[in-house]
Amino acid sequence: MKAFIKGISYYLPSAIVTNEDLVNDFPEWNVEKVAAKVGVDSRHLAAADETAGDMAEKAAINLFKEYSINPQNIDFILLCTQSPDYHLPSTACLLQHKLGIPTSAGAFDYDLGCSGCVYGMAIAKGLIYAGIAKNVLLLTAETYTKYLHPSDKSNRSIFGDGAAACLISTDGFAEIGEFVLGTDGSGADMLIIRSGGARMKDKTSKVQLDEEEHYQYDDYLYMNGSEIFNFTLDAVPELFKQILRKNNIKKDDVDYYVFHQANKFMLNTIRKVCQLSKDKFYINLSETGNTVSSTVLIGLKDCLVHKNIIPGMHVMVTGFGVGLSWGGVILKF
Structure with a gap:
């Protein structure tokens, strides 16, 4: 199957x-x-x-x-x-x-x-x-x-x-390969909306400054950008290696990479750390921004339309962020 x-x-x-x-x-x-x-x-x-x-x-x-x-x-x-x-x-x-x-x-x-x-x-x-x-x-x-x-x-x-x-x-048209998934709930506070759930049902209107003097509201989305960046640089390069091992392929066997489109700076940093060439690495969020869980599918569709991905290719996709959580797989087109 x-x-x-x-x-x-x-x-x-x-x-x-x-x-x-x-x-x-x-x-x-x-x-x-x-x-x-x-x-x-x-x-x-x-x-x-x-x-x-x-x-x-x-x-x-x-x-x-x-x-x-x-x-x-x-x-x-x-x-x-x-x-x-x-x-x-x-x-x-x-x-x-x-x-x-x-x-x-x-x-x-x-x-x-x-x-x-x-x-x-x-x-x-x-x-x-x-x-x-x-x-x-x-x-x-x-x-x-x-x-x-x-x-x-x-x-x-x-x-x-x-x-x-x-x-x-x-x-x-694309066989789904073997997955690598991970979770680290100790970083949950790094990307969170505190109020509205059972833990804090009612809005508090509370606001405070974080260590970088960014406002943190209980009632709105808060993201500690520097900590999320550090988490990504720790998790994604190791995720990259594990995906290769799990799918029993080498780096040179991967034809294209579609990673979660977090932001351009983060993606370029990941690409450099993993030593991936620009022409095999997808970055395109200029007209959509970070659409959270939809970035990978939007990216894959964009690549198919513009023929960055064609039959016969092995494509690595990854997602990482809130949770903290991460995951990746190889798609065989």
Whole structure:
């Protein structure tokens, strides 16, 4: 039994915020300097009444149309999101109904961020290998921008909203290889929204300065950029080596790399540490920003459209971030 990617599509909201728009809020900001470092010129923002579930639905519809997929043939739905429509039920259950997928299909959400696409591929492969499903609809959707404080110019410059859809099946154009996954919950405070869950149900309006004198709000997304950067430089090079070992291939056997599109500076640093050539390493978040769990699928789709990835290639994909968590796999096109 093998598992394959059979189709990839995505959806981006219509509203676009450019760096010039951000300068209106932060006139002291050097837009050229920041854009050069993070690699983002513009990002898409979900409308006020547009949820992650809405975006996932649109990404799935795009997938169905592009690949002539009959939703009646889907027997499992996975939705990766940290901004679900409700605390309960799972947004995936709502999508089963909206997309016309049979009631015999399984469906659930899983709460994960930047590594979520890779984790979803692993779950989907497991479902197929176990004989539980034959056609798994993997959806990733996030509206991080709704959880950013208006004064948080750093994160507002990086993150954008978006959704992606991928059909994982018993046949397709990219065989899914062996996974390496990891978790370190001791770093949970490095990327967090403290209020809104059972631990801190009500908003606190509390704000404090971290050690780098960045404002940390309980009620909005907080990211300790320097600690996340350090974590990434510790985890990803080792992840890179483990993926090669797990898939029994050498570095020279990998034709292309699509890593989570965190920001340009971080990606270039990873590339240099892992000693990877520019022409084999994907970086393109100028018009989307960091779309969290959707960056890998958006990147793979972009590479397929522009023929950076063609049949016969071995492609390494990785995700890393909130959790702290990380994961990677080899895709054989």
